[in-house]
Amino acid sequence: MPYVNIKITKEGVTDKQKKQLMEGATQLLVDVLNKNPATTIVVIDEVDTDNWGIGGVPVTELRKKSQ
Amino acid sequence: MPYVNIKITKEGVTDKQKKQLMEGATQLLVDVLNKNPATTIVVIDEVDTDNWGIGGVPVTELRKKSQ
Amino acid sequence: MPYVNIKITKEGVTDKQKKQLMEGATQLLVDVLNKNPATTIVVIDEVDTDNWGIGGVPVTELRKKSQ
Amino acid sequence: MPYVNIKITKEGVTDKQKKQLMEGATQLLVDVLNKNPATTIVVIDEVDTDNWGIGGVPVTELRKKSQ
Amino acid sequence: MPYVNIKITKEGVTDKQKKQLMEGATQLLVDVLNKNPATTIVVIDEVDTDNWGIGGVPVTELRKKSQ
Amino acid sequence: MPYVNIKITKEGVTDKQKKQLMEGATQLLVDVLNKNPATTIVVIDEVDTDNWGIGGVPVTELRKKSQ
Helix, strand or coil: CCEEEEEEECCCCCHHHHHHHHHHHHHHHHHHHCCCHHHCEEEEEEECCCCEEECCEEHHHHHHHCC | CCEEEEEEECCCCCHHHHHHHHHHHHHHHHHHHCCCHHHCEEEEEEECCCCEEECCEEHHHHHHHCC | CCEEEEEEECCCCCHHHHHHHHHHHHHHHHHHHCCCHHHCEEEEEEECCCCEEECCEEHHHHHHHCC | CCEEEEEEECCCCCHHHHHHHHHHHHHHHHHHHCCCHHHCEEEEEEECCCCEEECCEEHHHHHHHCC | CCEEEEEEECCCCCHHHHHHHHHHHHHHHHHHHCCCHHHCEEEEEEECCCCEEECCEEHHHHHHHCC | CCEEEEEEECCCCCHHHHHHHHHHHHHHHHHHHCCCHHHCEEEEEEECCCCEEECCEEHHHHHHHCC
16 A cells, blocks of 8 residues: 655646656556555645745746746 | 645645644644654645645546546 | 544553444444444554654653643 | 745734844854755744734734733 | 655665665756756655555555455 | 655765754744744655656656766
8 A cells, every 4th residue: 555645736737637747656566565455645845936946046936937 | 843744636625624724633642742843843745736646646637537 | 434543652452442432432333423433444643752742842751741 | 955934913014124033043053053054944933913912912902901 | 865765665676676765866957957967966856655645544454455 | 733754865964954944944934934932843855766756757867976
């Protein structure tokens, strides 16, 4: 019963992409560790870009700089 | 000073229920480990059903199938 | 399929107590939210007292002071 | 490459304060462990006061009592 | 810079398997969200079977029952 | 009552450095958000370099390559 947590910034990830992440992560645990997919949990945390810092700078600012 | 994190899907949990979870978890740590309730933290994370996958399927879909 | 994480300091918690924490947390989610116990996960993290700080002081030191 | 997670209650923290937290936490890891700031992640979780309990009481209630 | 956390029970996962989990999770985020692999972090938490409960029962016991 | 979690690789961090991280993180929350230091928790997770991957490569390997 693995528990996978994927933390990404909240930047328009679609439901389809979320499902792909869940499917992929679950299949990965089947392939590598032969885990039971039926009891594998995948939780996706979408974090505001104001709340995610890299090198001390909020991603919101990093995105503006890279435009 | 225990820290308890309860992750559940975001499906209409009331404030009263949240308080019951906090009270129950805090009392559990008093009963089992004699911890000081005054410094026990309980944080409840409510996760969108689109963001919680079981067996690679978002709970949103699982709920629809079970209706 | 709730996920409960209990973080406590590593100070001699017995296997029996761990099981009591698991049982209690699982039952709490049955009682309050009518969750399915069979798919409720409880993970207990035991943290070294050198790695847990309160008010900027490691619990190791706090324990020494309180002896 | 350190990952720092700061959990606080959702009580009006400004973007400026969030950036200060990110800068401060990143600089702390440079100062103490000589970590590379460019690959240090700081994620701030703001938790509703209904979802954060201390001593079994939601912070929402604690705030009302202390007014 | 996604952060992926994989929690599994501590049951003899090899270094090779851990690397496969890291590669697979990183590639998944490239394939689905076009994330930069160079800044994708994957952390694997191996939890003692005494500390992981399902349905209120430690995995240690569940494993014994299923032998 | 903020909760700060610092995840770093397990590479010989001393108790003195851990205390400095706790003091620094606690003081940061005092300075920026005027939080009560007495109820601020800082937990440091030290992760084996086999269990921490960057770009799909365990830090153990990255360290060998950079020697």
